[in-house]
Amino acid sequence: MKPRTDISRRTFLRQAGLSGAALTLGCYWPTTAGNAREVVRLEGAASASTQLMAWISIDGAGKVTIFCHRSEMGQGTWQAIPQIVAEELEVNLDEVTIQYAQANPQQYGPQPQEGSFSIRGWYEQLLRVGASAREMLVEAASKQWKVPASECQAKGGTVVHRPTGRKLSYGALVQDAAQLSPPERLTLKNRKDYTVIGKSLRRKDIPAKVNGSAIFGLDKKLPGMLYAVVERSPRFRGKVKSFDDTATRAIPGVKHVVTVQRAVFGLLYEGVAVIADSLWTAMQGRKQLKVEWNDEGFDHLDSEQITARMRDELTRPLPSEAFETALKGAAASIEAIYETPYQSHSCMEPLNCTADVKANSVEIWGPIQEANWIQADLSDRLNIPKENVKVNMTFLGGGFGRKAFPDYPMEAALLSHAVKAPVQVVWTREDDMTGGPFRAGAMHRCRGGIDAQKNIFALQVVSSSQYIGQGEDNIATPQPVSTNSGGLAGLSTDYYKTIPHYSFGGIPIKSPIPTMWWRAPIANVDAFAGESFIDELAHLAAQDPLAFRQKHCVSPRYRALMEKLAAISQWNMRHKNEGWGVAITDAFAGIVGQVVRVSRRPDNKVKIDKVYAVIDCGWYVNPDIIRAQVEGSIIMGLGAAITHATHFKEGKAVERNFNTYPMPRIGEIPAIEVHIMENDEKAGGVGEPALPALAPALCNAIFDLTGKRIRTLPFKLDEV
Known part of the structure; x- marks a missing residue:
């Protein structure tokens, strides 16, 4: 045989x-x-x-x-x-x-x-x-x-x-x-x-x-598989008014040109897909495609208009009479506004998905972050029993929340169903950066005061931002700015035990831009405002920033972490010509303390010398993985603080690739030292908790060196 x-x-x-x-x-x-x-x-x-x-x-x-x-x-x-x-x-x-x-x-x-x-x-x-x-x-x-x-x-x-x-x-x-x-x-x-x-x-x-043997989404190949790229409305909600595919279909290898939809939090976004026998051919076909969009019925906003909406809302917070009375009773008080931008996820592997839809079954392969949701979504949309929908995960080249969404598998499945063949949909880098959803920008109004003993007496943080969703048409109910209830994402929970009067709330703004979770959601913006303002209160009290936090965090777990952070950073041996900043955050069941040390280069520009990080994640599995995740979080937080942001012009995302949305380069990454706390606590988070602390710790260090408060991100380190 x-x-x-x-x-x-x-x-x-x-x-x-x-x-x-x-x-x-x-x-x-x-x-x-x-x-x-x-x-x-x-x-x-x-x-x-x-x-x-x-x-x-x-x-x-x-x-x-x-x-x-x-x-x-x-x-x-x-x-x-x-x-x-x-x-x-x-x-x-x-x-x-x-x-x-x-x-x-x-x-x-x-x-x-x-x-x-x-x-x-x-x-x-x-x-x-x-x-x-x-x-x-x-x-x-x-x-x-x-x-x-x-x-x-x-x-x-x-x-x-x-x-x-x-x-x-x-x-x-x-x-x-x-x-x-x-x-x-x-x-x-x-x-x-x-x-x-x-x-x-x-x-x-x-x-x-x-x-190179690891299988990522783009590596998947099936017999008879076709490749698709989609021309999507640059204004998110735009509808296909008409398209001319004459030149596209003239390109050898182009097989189909069809309209397609993807659902973003219940709202259907439209596009025109070019399907070909190779990815290159599909991309060349899309360049020749002419689409006319109907952009009526929604705002075409610039970033400046979005920022103005957030600022306007901050001037109309819901009342909290008890807090107002408390603030008036403080020995000294201050106020500040902090601003963070919209961000793209910009995973190293752009979105992609391969689908093979048959009469009563669908099977997909790809960088899938949330298999159940995608399985249920495809079952519902294609009217196929859930048990006949197979979701195969590949390795993901980054996810950060974006690849949990069902919109890109939906495109692949609908196109496979339409052309009766396996189809791999690939988002180009430009598609990925401009198509959304994005992390929403935010603005925080912080007010606070200290008492005669130099302790925090009153603290209020009111945020204004888009809530996660398709882009709000009907504004959600604002979170009540109540007294001594609720909290601020990422802020140490011990603060609520030691601050007599605190008040938090959120006010949503209207915008058609789709927004979603982004690594350490909510905490990645809230903690920048919260921990930066705690530093301002420490300065108002004329006290050491770390010691100020230590006396407001009374639980043994927080105390142990801060003592460890002081020891490994040699906080009590700070030099005069350096700037030292600290931040303590609590997010996703992981407590993280960071100290950032900065100084002046010979050309008088600020440089980041080192980041010290201590994480308390309780019971843990692999120390190397934890250190890698803390380092990665710090680098991602650094990029969001000093190198990149997404802006909008006439309702379109401006930054399209890494030339205008730059990632931190290896030469810009400071030394990072990570320590893990040993205790008997239950397991906590690791992948997200270390990101929120970087920006406030860095900005607090810059203030310590220069006397200048950084309240708007991103900022250019060379211009401080």
């Missing part, structure tokens, strides 16, 4: 690696059972989907596969989730294969990748998944040997009978273990006994990303 030569390497590995019997476990949060958690055994993990639970599959040869139930966009879940499971499963992570799971919310619950929730939301269940599989394997071994299970121990992918030294591999036990029910009671390890968790194990996705 002639041997097959057309089998792919991936097919061979899949067939060889998953052959034989397999024990497959999942951690299940039933959607109808409230907060009840249980461990269940389900069949067919290779084709089942999950983003809310971790799966373990062990084949007859002893090969362990752990299914990652969350998207990987650089934040490290591809490593951290299997690392948690491997700890209790008693396997070496180097010998584990990791695969993406698919989506199935009816069986496994919601699967959003947001809010730094992957570990802090599910680590206890992931530990139980690994422990359940381990105990079932131990029980299977004890039955084979006819010995008590208490004499058996799992270790290194085997079960050992301690009295005799006999061993059985997981592969030899998997058939028997697969017949057992998961244990009702489990004993999890103490942290002091961990051998996998808490270690800086090398990330298993890095080699593939370095050698």
